[in-house]
Amino acid sequence: MKKxxxxxxxASFILCGCGVEKxxxxxxxxxxxxxxxxxxxxxxxxxxxxxxxxxxxxxPDISNREKEMLAKYDGYYIDENAEKVMYLTFDEGxxxxxxxxxxDVLESTQTPAAFFVTGPYLENQTELxxxxxxxxxxxxxxxxxHPNLPKQSxxxxxxxxxxxxxxxxxxxxxxxxxxxxxxxxxxxxxxxxARDMGYKTILWSFAxxxxxINAQKGKDYAFKQVTPYFxxxxxxxxxxxxxxxxxxxxxxxxCAKEQGYTFKSLDELGNSQ
Numbered sequence: 001m002k003k004x005x006x007x008x009x010x011a012s013f014i015l016c017g018c019g020v021e022k023x024x025x026x027x028x029x030x031x032x033x034x035x036x037x038x039x040x041x042x043x044x045x046x047x048x049x050x051x052x053x054x055x056x057x058x059x060p061d062i063s064n065r066e067k068e069m070l071a072k073y074d075g076y077y078i079d080e081n082a083e084k085v086m087y088l089t090f091d092e093g094x095x096x097x098x099x100x101x102x103x104d105v106l107e108s109t110q111t112p113a114a115f116f117v118t119g120p121y122l123e124n125q126t127e128l129x130x131x132x133x134x135x136x137x138x139x140x141x142x143x144x145x146h147p148n149l150p151k152q153s154x155x156x157x158x159x160x161x162x163x164x165x166x167x168x169x170x171x172x173x174x175x176x177x178x179x180x181x182x183x184x185x186x187x188x189x190x191x192x193x194a195r196d197m198g199y200k201t202i203l204w205s206f207a208x209x210x211x212x213i214n215a216q217k218g219k220d221y222a223f224k225q226v227t228p229y230f231x232x233x234x235x236x237x238x239x240x241x242x243x244x245x246x247x248x249x250x251x252x253x254x255c256a257k258e259q260g261y262t263f264k265s266l267d268e269l270g271n272s273q
Contacts, residue, residue: 038196040154043189047150050077050184050203056228059205070201073191077203079233079269084260086234087269088113088253089202091180092121093146093239096213098246099128103135105249109257112265113137114202115240116180119144122167133174138266140178140202141165150187157193178202178266202266204237211239219247227255 052060059078070077079085088106092099092115099115106113115132117139122129132139143149143160144167152160165176179199181190186201194201208225209215222244226236238245253263 038192040189040192043187043192045150045187045189047148047185047187050181050186054206054208054229055231057231059231059233069188069191070203073188073195073201074199075186075191075195075201075203076235076269078205078235081270082233082264084232084262085264086230086236086256086261087266088236088238088263089140089180089204089266090115090238090240091142091211092117092125093142094118094121094241095125095128096241096243098243099125099240100131101246102240102249103128103131103137105246105253106137107135109250109253111253111263113263114140114178114266116140116142116178116202117164118142118146119164119167122164122171126171129172133172136265138178139168139172139174139176140180140266141168141176141199142180143182146182148183148185149181149190150185154189154193157190158197161194161197161199200266200269202235204235205231206234207237210242210245213241213243216242216244219244219251222248223251223255226252230256230259230261 048066052062054060062077069075079087088111090102090113105111115137117129129139141161141164144163145160147156147160149157149160161179168174168176177199178201179194180202184203186203191201206226206229210222210225222242226238226248238249240246256263
């Protein structure tokens with residue numbers, strides 16, 4: 001009799017879990033943060049700048065220590081099992097007039113992307129953020145004030161992340177699930193805090209010096225900087241303030257698709273077969 005009751009209860013729990021999964025997802029960040037009690041004082045707080053030597057046609061070489069630390073704390077710089085798949089991401093510290101064009105290209109080519117935004121961007125670029133969400137793109141957490149996170153206290157890191165998400169939920173009804181550390185500066189402690197708050201930390205396996213708005217060199221230059229470095233599972237980082245990127249984006253996307261690549265949303269990260 002006891003076995004029968006236990007079996008029925010287990011079956012009921014499984015069925016209920018399937019039925020409420022979508023409703024629970026939105027609260028994942030807050031619930032996870034409340035339930036986890038990590039001792040951050042024992043974790044390494046030394047800042048680590050994210051950098052590497054690019055390799056044409058291949059993923060960059062990353063140290064085993066970095067790989068292990070990212071894997072431990074839900075961090076990604078690449079989708080290691082994704083053949084002919086790439087992820088397109090943009091950093092949005094401020095608006096320079098090109099995001100609308102970028103969104104137009106993404107719409108016309110049916111390409112998903114992720115936009116990592118800051119507090120001022122959320123506050124001042126309502127129409128663009130609303131369009132990102134409406135078009136099905138990921139809006140990621142790039143902190144409220146764009147500080148160097150390893151140099152901040154645990155409490156400040158939590159406030160930078162939770163503050164931006166609260167702003168996004170209140171203004172747009174959208175919950176953030178991905179975080180990118182400003183300046184690519186991270187530490188074990190920062191990764192742990194982000195994970196405990198329910199975030200996946202998203203770094204990148206390709207980037208180039210595109211953020212200097214006074215040193216733009218034309219769309220052909222951008223195309224030649226990006227396309228030779230396509231590789232399986234790549235997370236591409238582009239800055240939306242770059243006129244070169246905006247002008248070259250359609251050609252970059254078409255070149256990738258001609259080579260057999262598919263662009264996927266970060267929501268599919270790690271699920272590639």
